[in-house]
Amino acid sequence: MHGYAGKMLFVDLTHGILTEKPLPEKLARLFLGGYGIGARILYDMMPPGADPLGPESVLGFVTGPCTGTKAFFGSRYTLVHKSPVTGGWNDANSGGYFGPEIKKAGYDAVFVSGMAAKPVYLLIRDGRAEIRDASHLWGKDTKETWRLLQEELKQPKLRVVAIGPAGEKMSLLSCPINDGHRAPGRGGGGAVMGAKMLKAVAVYGTGEITVADPQKVTEINKKIAANLKKNPGAHAFGQMGTGGGTGASALSGDTPVKNWAGVGIRDIGPEKAELLGSANLDKYKLKKYACYNCPLGCGAEYKVTDGRWPLEQTERPEYETAGAFGALLLNTEEDVVLKCNDICNRYGLDTISTGGTIAWAMECYENGVLTREELDGIDLTWGNGEAIAALTQKIADQEGCGAVLAHGSAYAAQKWGKGSEYLQVASGIELPMHDPRLGPGLARTYQYDPTPGRHVKGGIGLPQVFGAFPDKYDFSNTGEMDVAATAAQEVENCAGLCTFMIQSGIPDAKEQYLAAVTGWTFTREDSYETGLRILNMRHAFNLREGLKPADFTLSPRAAGKPPLAEGPLAGVEIDTEQLAKNFFLKVEWDLATGKPSPESLQRLGGLDDVIKDLYSV
Amino acid sequence: MKVTLKAFGLASFYLREKLESIELPAGATIADLLEAVTIKDTDRDLSLLSAAKFFVNGKSAGRDTVLHDGDEIIFLLHLAGG
Ligand code: SF4
Numbered sequence: 001m002h003g004y005a006g007k008m009l010f011v012d013l014t015h016g017i018l019t020e021k022p023l024p025e026k027l028a029r030l031f032l033g034g035y036g037i038g039a040r041i042l043y044d045m046m047p048p049g050a051d052p053l054g055p056e057s058v059l060g061f062v063t064g065p066c067t068g069t070k071a072f073f074g075s076r077y078t079l080v081h082k083s084p085v086t087g088g089w090n091d092a093n094s095g096g097y098f099g100p101e102i103k104k105a106g107y108d109a110v111f112v113s114g115m116a117a118k119p120v121y122l123l124i125r126d127g128r129a130e131i132r133d134a135s136h137l138w139g140k141d142t143k144e145t146w147r148l149l150q151e152e153l154k155q156p157k158l159r160v161v162a163i164g165p166a167g168e169k170m171s172l173l174s175c176p177i178n179d180g181h182r183a184p185g186r187g188g189g190g191a192v193m194g195a196k197m198l199k200a201v202a203v204y205g206t207g208e209i210t211v212a213d214p215q216k217v218t219e220i221n222k223k224i225a226a227n228l229k230k231n232p233g234a235h236a237f238g239q240m241g242t243g244g245g246t247g248a249s250a251l252s253g254d255t256p257v258k259n260w261a262g263v264g265i266r267d268i269g270p271e272k273a274e275l276l277g278s279a280n281l282d283k284y285k286l287k288k289y290a291c292y293n294c295p296l297g298c299g300a301e302y303k304v305t306d307g308r309w310p311l312e313q314t315e316r317p318e319y320e321t322a323g324a325f326g327a328l329l330l331n332t333e334e335d336v337v338l339k340c341n342d343i344c345n346r347y348g349l350d351t352i353s354t355g356g357t358i359a360w361a362m363e364c365y366e367n368g369v370l371t372r373e374e375l376d377g378i379d380l381t382w383g384n385g386e387a388i389a390a391l392t393q394k395i396a397d398q399e400g401c402g403a404v405l406a407h408g409s410a411y412a413a414q415k416w417g418k419g420s421e422y423l424q425v426a427s428g429i430e431l432p433m434h435d436p437r438l439g440p441g442l443a444r445t446y447q448y449d450p451t452p453g454r455h456v457k458g459g460i461g462l463p464q465v466f467g468a469f470p471d472k473y474d475f476s477n478t479g480e481m482d483v484a485a486t487a488a489q490e491v492e493n494c495a496g497l498c499t500f501m502i503q504s505g506i507p508d509a510k511e512q513y514l515a516a517v518t519g520w521t522f523t524r525e526d527s528y529e530t531g532l533r534i535l536n537m538r539h540a541f542n543l544r545e546g547l548k549p550a551d552f553t554l555s556p557r558a559a560g561k562p563p564l565a566e567g568p569l570a571g572v573e574i575d576t577e578q579l580a581k582n583f584f585l586k587v588e589w590d591l592a593t594g595k596p597s598p599e600s601l602q603r604l605g606g607l608d609d610v611i612k613d614l615y616s617v
Numbered sequence: 618m619k620v621t622l623k624a625f626g627l628a629s630f631y632l633r634e635k636l637e638s639i640e641l642p643a644g645a646t647i648a649d650l651l652e653a654v655t656i657k658d659t660d661r662d663l664s665l666l667s668a669a670k671f672f673v674n675g676k677s678a679g680r681d682t683v684l685h686d687g688d689e690i691i692f693l694l695h696l697a698g699g
């Protein structure tokens with residue numbers, strides 16, 4: 001099978017058993033890779049109602065057919081598991097070099113079940129896998145863990161995904177970090193690893209993934225390279241990274257400001273907006289960083305020699321991080337963003353949810369819901385950089401109030417019994433840094449995607465943010481485009497491709513790559529069906545958990561309820577019900593029960609057991 | 618008349634030079650301003666510009682907004698992504 005390593009590895013940590021299984025071609029064809037294969041396997045392996053932090057929970061690292069091939073942007077793997085934050089399905093993808101390395105080492109996916117009795121790591125070297133003691137690594141940060149493993153295994157090319165202290169202590173904001181700074185950040189994957197006492201997965205491989213039509217792949221690459229040259233967006237991306245537009249986003253209404261209640265042009269203003277993001281930070285740039293085989297390279301390594309927090313080695317914060325620790329907190333002190341980004345990367349924390357949690361605490365503090373005493377003496381006023389950095393450190397260490405805030409804003413509101421009116425979450429997870437009031441389709445995506453609260457889950461929202469759509473506030477008839485754009489994103493994600501390939505200027509680049517890599521025909525219709533199948537698979541996982549559409553919630557502010565009185569988004573109120581209705585109708589999900597029609601599942605195929613689970617009494 | 622211009626995000630990649638103060642004929646609109654300051658380079662994809670957003674003196678504005686002496690214009694274009 002071209003494009004695949006052809007094997008999956010199953011690791012039972014409770015019994016210390018490792019099993020290798022061939023990757024069935026049918027599974028690959030139907031569910032492609034990433035969370036497509038991930039959702040299919042976890043649906044089979046996990047019983048409904050399993051505790052995400054218990055022994056029945058299964059965690060997967062799943063690549064896609066384009067991962068690790070010569071196709072541009074094929075850098076991704078997806079972390080899949082049940083989320084301890086939302087209580088439902090979770091996937092989060094990450095670039096760097098770890099995903100490609102898994103395939104070079106001989107596997108398309110690694111699934112980990114059970115729980116180890118003491119800290120362990122999984123070592124995979126060219127098709128040989130073993131569980132090893134990680135006691136000496138417990139307590140170490142993600143970068144240190146990577147370095148120590150490289151040294152002890154005498155393998156400088158070893159690729160590692162590891163949790164830091166935050167994941168070890170099962171912080172619900174925690175995530176693993178691969179390659180020192182790339183993160184499948186969202187949904188509490190660090191806690192799942194921590195509960196399993198799985199400190200890290202270390203991989204080294206020398207294999208090569210064959211593709212069906214190497215010439216065609218080269219041809220597509222060349223076309224993309226030529227397009228990128230002409231595209232100022234790509235140019236800007238390569239030069240400034242995703243954070244280069246942070247100032248623009250804070251003013252336009254894209255980045256939420258002041259816990260989603262502020263207005264950038266009023267509360268931050270153009271002078272301060274100029275201080276936001278890479279525009280102001282790239283003076284620290286040492287060199288550019290690109291993920292595996294990426295022609296854009298949106299990352300950068302930094303060295304900070306001056307200021308309050310010198311950092312010998314750190315990274316350029318990407319847009320989401322710059323927003324979450326910047327405009328969201330009314331903070332324009334960029335050294336604070338750098339410091340918090342560094343803490344999050346080392347301790348293994350999701351920057352979006354950490355920033356979101358602090359924003360919630362700030363609004364609680366402003367309104368006297370949380371006192372200075374309760375915040376361990378921190379004067380958590382808007383934009384107070386020292387306070388933001390101090391609280392981030394407390395969250396990382398789970399010290400004082402940080403022990404509660406380390407589990408996110410929704411958890412803290414419940415634990416402390418107050419402040420729920422200031423939560424900005426979707427199904428309990430903090431919202432990302434693109435505002436539905438600017439791209440209304442995001443409201444549907446954030447609320448009803450089977451992995452709620454994500455900006456990389458397709459739909460019409462992001463195009464509305466970035467493009468010119470004069471009719472975007474007309475909420476009728478969005479279903480067809482919304483579903484099509486969602487299905488397309490499913491395929492892109494599960495192929496193992498980075499979402500920034502949108503810069504390539506070739507709308508069907510993913511289908512072209514998939515056909516050339518696998519040798520299968522892959523028309524846009526195939527793509528649509530595959531995407532829908534994957535979407536339904538994730539959705540089915542949630543339905544089996546007992547989740548209904550009414551359980552999927554979105555904090556009202558993000559939908560303009562009430563609308564902002566000032567600024568470019570003044571007066572915008574989103575008819576979330578209509579958007580949901582349009583989507584559900586088109587995708588053939590029942591609005592009350594969420595159940596997909598049996599006909600649609602039948603048509604898509606590969607979901608017979610789902611039909612049985614949903615419809616047999 | 619003289620107006621000042623601040624470009625954000627991708628917008629700065631469309632400016633011919635880093636201009637802060639621009640001389641325009643009376644009655645000029647934002648569209649005229651853009652015509653005067655942005656690149657005409659046919660080798661670059663100019664279609665992205667259609668999504669540009671504008672503020673004049675802190676208030677949202679459009680391409681047909683008429684400018685006045687001393688106006689401060691913000692011209693911004695997101696970087697698609699994040
Ligand atoms: S665009 Fe950025 S995140 Fe995507 S593959 Fe390239 S370097 Fe990685």
